[in-house]
Amino acid sequence: MLSVVSDAGPLIHLAQVNKLFLLREIFKGVTITSGVKREVVDVGVDLGYEDALIVRRAVEEGWVSVKDVAGEASAVERLARSENISVSDAETLLCARDCGAEAILVDERVLSELARMYGFSVWSTWTVLLEALARGLIEYSEVESAIGELAGRRHKLGDGQAAEILEAARLVASKKKRV
Helix, strand or coil: CEEEEECHHHHHHHHHCCCCHHHHHHEEEEEEEHHHHHHHHHHHHHCCCHHHHHHHHHHHHCCEEEECCHHHHHHHHHHHHHHCCCHHHHHHHHHHHHHCCCEEECCCHHHHHHHHHCCCEEECHHHHHHHHHHCCCCCHHHHHHHHHHHHHCCCCCCHHHHHHHHHHHHHHHHHHHHC
């Protein structure tokens, strides 16, 4: 099992479709930065988002841990400037490096590419759902439902991407049935 540092997007998306628990089943450890916690939980709770409460519960239960990278402020700012990314994204990369994480959970293309350049395995919301399907933790219909629900919440998923994910889910489900 891999240890992972998560960016905000996948936490929000998985919580929105009531699948955040999958992270606990798939990864040996899930870490977020204090900045991601602030963005997802603190601001989300203040705004009344149900998904923020789900993530907060995971933090309170201890299976999502929070790491403060504030002591590395200058390194974070340098990385953000040099790579032209947000401070939050720079914190996520440095946190993953410092924690010895093997993977980064992210839905953004730029951060995904940087994470790969830094040698991390990259997982997205969809990778998590497909892996959960392959392990028998969820059914095909739940992947299909997640796509529909997240599209309704303005998730940046084009029709072509949705079709590709569904096709991948069909293949995974059919292999699972043959085994």
